[in-house]
Amino acid sequence: MSIRYRRFLNDPSRAVAEMLEGYVAAHADLISLQDGMVVRAVPKPAGRVGLVIGNGSGHEPAMIGWVGEGLFDVNVAGPIFSSPGPSAILTGIKAADRGGGVLLLVSSHAGDIMNADLAMADAEDEGIRVEMVVLYDDIASAPKDQITERRGGAGLFFVWKMVGAAAERGDSLEECAAVARRARDRSRSLSAAIGTVAHPVSGQPLGDPDDPALSVGMGVHGEPGTRLGEDVEADQIAEHMICRLIDDAELSDGDQVALLLNNAGSVTLMELSVLYRGAVSALEKRGIEVVRSWIGPYATTLDMAGFAFAICHLDEELPALYDRPARGAGFTMIGR
Amino acid sequence: MSIRYRRFLNDPSRAVAEMLEGYVAAHADLISLQDGMVVRAVPKPAGRVGLVIGNGSGHEPAMIGWVGEGLFDVNVAGPIFSSPGPSAILTGIKAADRGGGVLLLVSSHAGDIMNADLAMADAEDEGIRVEMVVLYDDIASAPKDQITERRGGAGLFFVWKMVGAAAERGDSLEECAAVARRARDRSRSLSAAIGTVAHPVSGQPLGDPDDPALSVGMGVHGEPGTRLGEDVEADQIAEHMICRLIDDAELSDGDQVALLLNNAGSVTLMELSVLYRGAVSALEKRGIEVVRSWIGPYATTLDMAGFAFAICHLDEELPALYDRPARGAGFTMIGR
Amino acid sequence: MSKVDRDLVDRDLAVRLVAAAARRVHDHQEMLSQLDAVAGDGDHGVNMSTALGEADRRSGKCDHVTAAEVFKAAGSAFHDTVGGAAGALFGAFFRAMGGGLGRSAEPGPADLVAGLEKGVARVTRVGRSEPGQKTMLDAMAPAVSAARTTREAGGTLASVLRSAAEAARDGAGATAAMRPSAGRARYASDRSLGTEDPGANTVALIFEAWADEISGGKHG
């Protein structure tokens, strides 16, 4: 299938550092680099809750593109596919602290949680008020009765958007953490991909590059999933995936959802649009209304030929947070 | 190299129609479908100049994502890689007419110009005031003394953004056309790619999928360019391409430019950022200042592993147009 | 059929000519797309087959009473269904041809030649091109001038169209040795050396289909 080994880079071991320099230079009105971290060009007012995320690189625009007004205060970008260490996260926590406490939002991956845990312990030793919420939404990664074992996926962008809005408007640390948990518990995602990608530094493919099957539930690092037939069409894929999401989220007739379709890398907007159309029809024929839509690259895995659907079961309060303005280099919402 | 034959579509011959449905459904607050064309959800005030573009599909978010406030009024999307016919363009002209005349902005490709020409003649017969400006910027496609033979490329997004702003603020048809020509004459682009893509309907690769070389000056439909060595690094590529642009645009020390880096499809944001960093340094070491930046997918060629640099040599008036707000499904600018 | 009948370009003949062209191009569409894939974007066969298919569907409509109307409707079918360079140009060709033919109440071979000449002129104008640039004009222009020569020598409709078909085929063949200087293919001018131009081939196919149709379908 599709794999590209040749990349437009200089020394691949410097790729993350050079990426940060280039990206920040292109968006100097919104973000800047501080100790190797992406921070807001204009910090949040004092007393507000600071939001920090540390994550492996290779998933851009996550999360370098999500720093800014109504979004994160600090993103600590680790090496490719690898969480940053506790020292770097601790530096990020300090940079985000505006006196209102700091909320660490961690996508549930073993390394990310451990490193965040260690950093949080150090931050508390230094007298900073820190809370951590571990986020998971990928229904393929563990059964529902072990929901906390699930990985983070594309559904987390709902959480990030809403917590970002809450922190920006001045919610307390506890309130922000509660928003994060509420949005998380109402979000689900499921991904699919064909082929795989090559690690830019090692050149190693993640998974089998010659496997022609569509794998549903593949992880963001190429972890394998359920294989679907080779000839399955977009509408069938969408129907299959949306059904699984509806079941897991226990949605029913009359429910309202936000629907997100994430491009994991190299899927064309033509394909995304056709898939999106299939997903809307799968939801609507079950009486579930799509009231907010996102489509595009949120968390990529380099140039993976894959995508993910995510839904957030909206309640009375979430849409207000969803609709507040946000302004990052990789995500802009004008607000309603 | 990299080519993906399998696509996430239903019947490929219905891909464009289904794409339009899905895309518009995902962005119902901004755009809607009318006679198969993408139009603004909220039309421009009466008396303003209408902006229309017809183009082949397969280049998304161009131009379906560029319909909206401060951008186009109507986009007529043709079949994949093929201009729509004159009848469709005529319908688009009528839909965009708010009484202030209609400006057809045509990217210079033989078919696009001929079909626009024919549509314009018909529109004039129906008493609509129409002007057409043919846009070209790709320095690889013809020498400078045959500048009107050049193709349209990524530099046209500067033109579109600025004309969109002019039309929105109420400039006359002649003034809008003059902005288009001025912005065009100050813009240049150059593209590069490795490998090629497969046509979704015919399955035919455009060009040689096994050619491992980087081709500079490749057209948006896989038309071949100059081949660069296989081991060339990002900084060298950026230096080579920026030098050619500087020469052609006759830029010199102290000039100010907007710099755009277009993702032709499947280039990662990591690579784009590294390339962007190289381009800024190539410009800055020649005393040319980058005062506005765009990086991301503007005109793609499906999932081509390629990119293009574009520059616009700014004067006193253009930045004001550049900075006005714009709001399309594929491009948002909050404005300064 | 009497010779006179045969030489009248009436509505029914026009409908038969459009149908014959549509069948012929449809049968060769893959070859045409492959020619276009060499230095273009590989869609020419599909484009032409789609447009002529629609032209065929429309041409039999009752509201067309003259051959002129049939050819104009065929041209509009190109403009309504496909875009691209050849869509615009063949559309313009058929519309202008209908226009040229329309002046005569009972059009004969001379009117057909006049219509064809209008068509070529329109293609030249819309395409801002001329013969020698490796395009459809390299088949169309010689075909039309052969038609005029044959007609001026007193040729029948059948011989007019046969000479046009032969000249078109020769013209298409000659494009193999040319470097393109118009159309999309000019950006890949080396790549197309040795390959015939797709648009010129469509022209040859259409004139051949017409010549065969008029002479009772004994060829192809």
Add this chain to the structure above:
Amino acid sequence: MSKVDRDLVDRDLAVRLVAAAARRVHDHQEMLSQLDAVAGDGDHGVNMSTALGEADRRSGKCDHVTAAEVFKAAGSAFHDTVGGAAGALFGAFFRAMGGGLGRSAEPGPADLVAGLEKGVARVTRVGRSEPGQKTMLDAMAPAVSAARTTREAGGTLASVLRSAAEAARDGAGATAAMRPSAGRARYASDRSLGTEDPGANTVALIFEAWADEISGGKHG
């Protein structure tokens, strides 16, 4: 060196142990990454080699006067240079080991064992994991309990570390037959059957390097 000297876990010995571990892991980094590529993300060897290289650079610094400080500095090197699961865990292991060792003014084998036990306990806590899940703990836990047994039987530092190394190697070998239930690899649990856990291999390499270093470098 006298037996007593050798059995004192002083600053210089700690520096030598860190250096030995760094060299050994560096020499095996490709194998470790390949193991990780089977069901993980293929970076384990690079991660460990990078972190231990930095630990080695830092451990000789003059401001470290005790072995405890050297091990703590090694742990911090992991936390400062690499992330990922193993970075967090080995960092925690070395820092806790330094902490455990730090209580004694002149640490001997028993203090080392106490330090190792603190290390395992910390890994268990930070990793929210236990032996049997196909992780580094499957080498670390048996290594540390073998060290305690040997020490309680009156063993020297050399025999303590040798028994730890052998138990670690056996433990790592046994992971081949396990299905992972912690760490990234659990999402690909079938894929890793028959392959040893990379983190457990790193543990075995470190203990082997230590045993060889203490017994005068006669192995490896």
